[in-house]
Amino acid sequence: MSTRILTLLIVAFSALLSACSASPPALYVPPEQRRLEQQEQPWRNDELLIIAYHDVEDHDPNQAYLSVSTEHLRQQFSWLQENNYVPVSVEQIMRARQGVEPLPEKAVLLSFDDGYQSFYTRVFPLLKAYHWPALLAPVGKWLDTPDNEKVDFGGLPTERSRFLHWAQIDEMANSGLVEIGAHTQNMHYGAIANPQGNIQPVAAAHRYLTDQKRYETDAEYTARFREDVRAISARVNQHAGKPPRVWVWPYGRISGLGLQILEQEGYQMALTLTDGVANVHDLMNMPRYLVDNDPDISTFAGFITAREDRQAERVVHVDLDYVYDPDPAQMERNLSALVQRIADLKPRSVYLQAFADPTGDGLVRSVYFPNRHLPMRADLFNRTAWQLSSRAHVNVFAWMPVLAIDTSEPAQHVLQWHADGSPPSLPTQGYRRLSPFDPRTRQIMGDLYEDLGRSAIFFGVVFHDDATLTDFEDASPAALDAYEKAGFGRDIGTIRANPEQFERWTRFKSQALIDLTQELADRVRKQRGPQISTARNMYALPVLQAQSEQWFAQNLNDFLQAYDWTAVMAMPRMEDIHDQHAVTWLNELVDKVASHPEGLRRTVFEVQSVDWPGQGQPSRPLDSHLVAGWLNALTARGARHVGYYPDDFVNNQPKMNVIRPEITIEWYPTKND
Secondary structure, three states, X not given: OXXXXXXXXXXXXHHHHHHOOOOOOOOOOOHHXXXXXXXXXXXXXXXXXXXXXXXXXXXXXXXXXXXEEHHHHHHHHHHHHHOOOEEOOHHHHXXXXXXXXXXXXXXXXXXXXXXXXXXXXXXXXXXXXXXXXXXEEEOHHHHHOXXXXXXXXXXXXXXXXXXOXXXXXXXXXXXOOEEEOEOOOOOOOEEEOOOOOOEEEOOOOOOEEOOOOEEOOHHHHHHHHHHHXXXXXXXXHHHHOOOOOEEEOHHHOOOHHHHHHHHHOOOOEEEOOOOOOEEOOOOOOEOOEEOOOOOOHHHHHHHHHHOOOOOOOEEEEEOHHHOOOOOXXXXXXXXXXXXXXXXXXXXXXXXXXXXXXXXXXOOEOEEOOOOOOOOEOOOOHHHHHHHHHHHOOOEEEEEXXXXXXXXXXXXXXXOEOOOOOOOOEOOOOOOXXXXXXXXXXXXXXXXXHHHHHHHOOOOEEEEOOOOOOOOOEOOOHHHHHHHHHOOOOOOHHXXXXXXXXXXXHHHXXXXXXXXXXXXXXXXXXXXXXXXXXXXXXXOOHHHHOHHXXXXXXXXXXXXXXXXXXXXXXXXXXXXXXOHHHHHHHHHHHHHHHHOOOOOOOOEEEEEEOEEOOOOOOOOEEOOHHHHHHHHHHHHHHOOOEEEEEOOEOOOOEOOHHHHHHHHOOOOOOOOOO
């Protein structure tokens, strides 16, 4: 575990807080004061649900084609009508975006992917009967296949009769009910996307060119993507009478570079397969609910009525250093063990280390992905993230440093100011960091994040806890220039002597770190797309005592507004809290977060599974029952989202049968290992 920036003053203050008894939660809250869940709140006139269908079959719906039965489809349409859902057209969505006419309450867009014959024979008659609009997005290559050949359905030979003909597209486009979108011309398949041979969606990933032992460049990716977009656009324009304006991502996987091309080619809307409520003000990042496994009407109604309220987040925080081994065969065995353990634990998300820290000092000297600035210890993040996502079915967040990297490139470091007048120097405690005020730092870190986005497919980014500045930092020349430009002057001693200015200086530094992380997220999104989620680690003390922001440059209200998730380090041993006071301390932490608007909805409480005693002593795993008890105490107090760090999958720490009931998103009977 890397060194933590904890002074004796902070530790003492934290221990004092733990001795205070937290107030018990209210046993009764009047109905008018209770928080409404998302599904109970009024619909906004700029939001809608988009439902993603594929094939429709009368009997034995084949899940290779994500088929739904004809009878279930009929029931679902009937349920939508009876419950006052209003299917809308793409044109209505565009008009709402332009402010011409708001969407009706309970607006729904019905979308059908791939271009199956069943859309013409089963869906189209229902649309005409209900007089409902829908979106059809075919794959051009599949419809172009001659009648006497089989369709190459992502490597699965499929009868041509399963798919539409362009003449049927003509007819349905002319009906006024069906908008024809694009689901690519020929990018609905997987290609090798890393040296280990993982097959990933070719529309979203940079291919790995095995004969040349390198990844596709941005220029090569954009050239083939643009060629495909122009081909399907021409085919749709030829048969629908107008070019498509809606792009439907194959497999729901997005590319930021691809989105830029789509906008250049005239597309106005792009659909994913991420759950959630769509908004007319974010047309190029529209989530959809996927209808798969032929759901019955109660299951279908459940995910439609749930809308967007956040499901319980359960996080396992993983060090990729545990997977790495100089022996490739052993590294593969380690990876298999990790994937199997996560599949058994069934959390919702994994925070996966993308950097290497084998010494545990928190200074990043190498990473696990190809990049422009640091050595690559192994090209491991891509494969691990994909295996966890595709086999263990979790959301993978890339855990990345913000400032604590070791580079030989010219860049200024965070320097500590000294009250005795001695020259500023590198801090003697905590992380050695690059200065966030140095433009060169922002360039180096931005390049690293963009390279990460180029190299792998993942769900989000976790910003490490190295993004801190104490009340004696930063005194580098770049920082002093920034203070002077902001009106503080260059003398930190003068700033600190004026309480009002000291407070504004603290807020200035907190915002500077947030601004930097937002820049880094944008560099990832340039490659991966706007759907990338963000989380940032936060120390517990600034949550418990707002004035301690000056020691960290961290502020909970700021974090809740800036990031999708705030990952609070709810780690009693790290804060020197005795075990008998730990639950009281955790309770107070939850209560403090709950006092902030949206606090519990957007905060993940991460407990520790290892004790890091410091002072050169080795770390040691904590008793699994203790860790599970902390997680249980957090949720009992009202925490909605919890996790732990680290997971030692090699040594089964924490113990599977003990930790699983607290971390799984499903219910499992415990078993003895």
